[in-house]
Amino acid sequence: MALDDANWFTEVCDEGGTAFSLRIREKLHEEQSDYQHIAIYETETFGRLMVIDGFIMLTDRDNFLYHEMMSHPALYTHPAPRRVLIIGGGDCGTLREVLKHPEVERADQVEIDERVTQLAEEYFPTLTDANDDERAGLHFGDGIEWVRRSEDNSIDVIIVDSTDPIGPAEGLFDVAFYQECARALSSGGIFVQQSESPLYHTRLLGEIHNGLREAGFLDVLSLHFPQPVYPSGWWSATMARTDDLIGEPREDDIRDRPFTTQYYNYGTHMGALAAPEFFYRSLNGG
Numbered sequence: 619m620a621l622d623d624a625n626w627f628t629e630v631c632d633e634g635g636t637a638f639s640l641r642i643r644e645k646l647h648e649e650q651s652d653y654q655h656i657a658i659y660e661t662e663t664f665g666r667l668m669v670i671d672g673f674i675m676l677t678d679r680d681n682f683l684y685h686e687m688m689s690h691p692a693l694y695t696h697p698a699p700r701r702v703l704i705i706g707g708g709d710c711g712t713l714r715e716v717l718k719h720p721e722v723e724r725a726d727q728v729e730i731d732e733r734v735t736q737l738a739e740e741y742f743p744t745l746t747d748a749n750d751d752e753r754a755g756l757h758f759g760d761g762i763e764w765v766r767r768s769e770d771n772s773i774d775v776i777i778v779d780s781t782d783p784i785g786p787a788e789g790l791f792d793v794a795f796y797q798e799c800a801r802a803l804s805s806g807g808i809f810v811q812q813s814e815s816p817l818y819h820t821r822l823l824g825e826i827h828n829g830l831r832e833a834g835f836l837d838v839l840s841l842h843f844p845q846p847v848y849p850s851g852w853w854s855a856t857m858a859r860t861d862d863l864i865g866e867p868r869e870d871d872i873r874d875r876p877f878t879t880q881y882y883n884y885g886t887h888m889g890a891l892a893a894p895e896f897f898y899r900s901l902n903g904g
Contacts, residue, residue, distance in 0.1 A: 621645070627659060627667065629674050631849035634818040638674070638847060640664055646741060651733040658741045664847065666741055668709065670734070674847045676709055681745070684812075685711035686882040687843045687890065688855055692775050692810040693719050694867045694887065695857070699774045700724070701804075705761035705790060707779035708734030711745040716777070717753060718877040726755040728764045762789050768802040776803060778811035791826065796833030800860050808864070809835065813856040815849050816842060816893070820900040823854065827901055830858045837863045840897075841890040843881075 621627055621642055628639040640661045647658040659667040665678025676684070689712050693699045700723045702716050708729035716725045729735055735756065739746045748754060757764065765776070776799050780790045789795055790811070799809050813819075813826050823840060830838045835858035845853035857864060872884045 627661075627669070629669075629672065629849075631818065634815075634849050636849065638849070640667060640674075640677070640847070642667075647737065649733070651731050653731040656733060656737060658737060667847075668737070668742070676711070676742070676745075677847055678742070680846050681709075681711055682880040683843055683845050684848075684853065685715050685745075686879055687841060687886075688712045688777055688779055688810065688812060689715035690872075690879065690882045691841055691855070691867065691887050691890065692777060692808045692857055693722070694872050695864060696775055696808045697806055697868070699808075701773050702726070702775045702777065703765070703768075703773045703802075704728070705765070705776065705778045705780065706730075707777070708732075709738040709742060709745050710735060710749055710756075711742075712777060712779045713754060714745060714748040717748040717751050718875075720876060722753060724753055724755065725751075726757060726764075728757045728759060728761040730758070730760060732758040762795055762798075765795065765798045765802055768798075770801055771804045771807075773802050774804050774807055776807070776809045778809075780812060791822075791829070793829045793833050796830050796835070800834045803860060805861055806859070807861075808857060808859055810855050810857045813840060813854045815852055816840065816854050816897050817850040817852050820897070823856065823897075824901050824903075826856050830856070835860050839864055839891060840893065842893060843886070843890050 625642045626639045627642050628637050630637045643660040645659050654671050657669045661667050667677045668675040702725040704727040707727050713727050778790050827838050838858040840854045840856045842854050867887050
């Protein structure tokens with residue numbers, strides 16, 4: 619959406635019949651990349667804002683909610699996450715959080731649009747401050763093809779940090795992609811994918827759960843967390859495991875973690891696993 623005359627940026631969510639607005643101080647950058655339209659703004663109260671194809675991707679003020687919940691629950695659920703693959707995640711905030719874990723030996727990020735990362739480095743430098751970590755691999759190309767070329771049992775955690783399931787990201791919500799992820803994951807491997815709003819996108823969440831199970835994942839659950847700038851202010855990440863139940867996180871390691879967080883801790887991890895009754899009914903077709 620464009621700015622209105624009063625300098626408000628508004629994203630309309632048609633399926634929810636709602637809209638979310640941020641007052642803008644100035645537009646910092648705008649371009650059409652090979653894949654999508656990207657704009658960067660300075661807001662009055664949420665710091666800098668990145669918008670892709672008219673949809674809010676992140677702000678300075680609240681991105682920690684998303685990036686922490688896309689990374690730490692999966693890494694603290696896996697018994698020993700050494701090899702991590704991030705599909706998407708071009709702003710590099712999830713990569714930064716992953717590399718806070720000293721047991722991670724390699725984290726490869728595959729983003730289709732290099733311009734997202736370049737603009738993040740320019741306008742959101744705190745998100746990209748781990749890009750020079752020797753354990754990080756930044757790759758620009760098709761994440762689906764990257765997984766397809768991956769060896770069997772070669773990855774411990776796969777994080778799908780994508781945009782909405784339209785355009786370049788559509789194939790990341792497909793059963794065939796999930797099957798390739800299941801094949802590439804090692805024993806005990808964890809898959810996690812951003813899965814939209816539990817309030818507005820219940821049908822999509824049901825399709826994700828069913829698709830992961832059809833692809834061979836034994837256990838699937840969704841994590842719930844606040845995200846003020848996304849539609850409904852309530853977001854989710856869906857986690858899955860092929861060979862066993864997802865199980866409890868490593869409580870002692872979470873409490874003794876050697877880094878600081880703004881949102882994530884043992885309590886928020888466990889709380890994110892709770893879901894309201896309507897959500898369970900929707901997954902069961904109710």
